[in-house]
Amino acid sequence: MDPQLPPNLRPDESSPEWMNKGDNAWQLTAATLVALQSVPGLVILYGGMVKKKWAINSSLMAVYAVAATLICWMGWGYRMAFGDKLVAFWGKPAVALDDSFLLGQAFIGYFPTATMVWFQFGFAAITPVLIGGALLGRMNFVAWMVFVPLWHTFCYTVGAFSVWSPKGWLAKMGVIDFAGGFVIHLSSGVAGFTAAYWVGPRSVKDRERFPPNNIVMMLAGVGLVWMGWTGFNGGAPYATSTIASLAVINTHVCAATSLVTWLLLDIYISGKPSALGVVNGLITGLVCITPAAGVVQCWAAILMGLISGSLPWYTLMVLNNKMRLLRHVDDTFAIFHTHAVAGSLGGILTGLFAVPKLSRLFYMVPDWDKYIGLAYALQMGRTSAGLRQMGIQLIAIVFIVCLNIVATTLICLFIKLFVPLRLSEEELQVGDEEVHGAVAYALSSSDGTDHHILRNAKVNSMYDHEGDEYPSVMLKTSSYELHRV
Structure with a gap:
């Protein structure tokens, strides 16, 4: 024990020598910010963004998804995502309940495993909540109750282990996904779109007209999501480091740029700024910067914001009306465009703009030089390394897309054997009062x-x-x- 340290910093039985109190405090705070994005963030956003008759149903779908995910996460999910290797893309299921496991040092970082479990739970929880955004206004609630744990077990844990676990095959290849562009956003966008196909569309009247029932509440909800992203990306380095600070400022700069870009496009086309445009532009910016947040320059974050505010705008406002598949599938909140398209963009742009120095500071591994964006590789005469990185990013996109299409389809078809995926026609017409026996207002x-x-x-x-x-x-x-x- 170092006598020069003040008493509150000296190690003891509850504060072992390997634990950094500052890192642990920030990681717990960041984890709570991430959790607040779902409850109450997305609960408020969904509750205000849907038609009045679906306000309760939409909010409850989000609340249930968070609760169910936590039970699965502690029971088997965490160790399937970050535990011992079962196969190249999946970990062995095991509980995360024993104090000997939870109080030991996490697999990375200077804090207890309990802190890591809580932080990663926030990511695991928000992903099915985002999927729910594509299914609002018609999915059978009982089917949703079954869907969440099945999807978490057979889809989320596979993506998380492959991309984030040091033992995962994509992680070993050198994929860059700073905080979940692939694991969370691309995954939820593709899974939501696939599930929406199998569940079927909303009622004809709801598809024709689906106004937000409370725009102020909707904006408050997305504001919580925005500010909560400070923990989402700022907690990804698992330390109170310079990279954490850079990730936070890059996150908000990209989000603001994307929001303004989307808003300007709305004004140019329709002549009016749109509240829904603010929500979509903000979300696409946050999603796009997530895989790159701490490994790109701030000017690159601005450029990513310009792209994330314009290309998803084009796919949603133009291509969505031209492509038969996009017209056919009823994606309630355009999760495919705001998360799958924006997440893919973020992953590709990360492969272009990742700075070698920043990658070294983030990964802190001997072979850090393999993490290099194509733009810097061309400048440094390492073209093959840059092309390799871009290829790995594309392989990860293809893997996550295929995983979510196949797994989500099988899960929906399995549930359909026992429970209708879709509400009855009477429930579709009446909404909350028929489904839950209550109305929001x-x-x-x-x-x-x-x-x-x-x-x-x-x-x-x-x-x-x-x-x-x-x-x-x-x-x-x-x-x-x-x-x-």
């Missing part, structure tokens, strides 16, 4: 059993033909009658 009697509406009030609001108004209304009368429905 209602005036009720003192006993909470009756629903009421306001009549004889002049209301400044926007209605569709089914009465799905934006809930923030202005009453222009001093009196009204409260009627029981």
